Amino acid sequence: KQEVTQIPAALSVPEGENLVLNCSFTDSAIYNLQWFRQDPGKGLTSLLLIQSSQREQTSGRLNASLDKSSGRSTLYIAASQPGDSATYLCAVPSGGYQKVTFGTGTKLQVIP
């Protein structure tokens, strides 16, 4: 059974700081890994999708890396802004039916 862990559970940083969010998974036989952002009371917005054959993906100030063999992914946010405040979740499909398992998320607060 796939288990996904995200550390830290919560993070508070001053505006402008670079930060790293971590995601680890127990079953390395994954198809891809997706990072999402969730604002309070809202659905999930896709940020980055890394296929299992890729090592990293970039979108603007966001960079996600994937190390399948060690069961880890990181989401790097450069020059954080107050608008980045949200909960960040990672998700991995694995198993025969590509069941998507989510982590519990990291709640980020960027202080102006």
Place this chain on the structure above:
Amino acid sequence: EAGVAQSPRYKIIEKRQSVAFWCNPISGHATLYWYQQILGQGPKLLIQFQNNGVVDDSQLPKDRFSAERLKGVDSTLKIQPAKLEDSAVYLCASSLEAGAGELFFGEGSRLTVL
């Protein structure tokens, strides 16, 4: 391109009543998912459809929850009778294909059971 549509956005019911949620996925997406998200937790998969068929409903409480996907497009999730612990946000997502495809989510339906 229209996103995943869900309704209603909010629903308040008393325990033992019934409720139904509706989802319209992105056009052409074969895979549809229903997730339950309790406050402070990550989403938990309830049921996954591939076109019309169910491929995973291992975490669906089948004594009270049911779901269907008619003609491989829209889907309905029903709870009957509701319990207090069913208070959560019910998220619908779709992808072009299971596994390799990117997941797209709707805004969710927030259920409060009193």
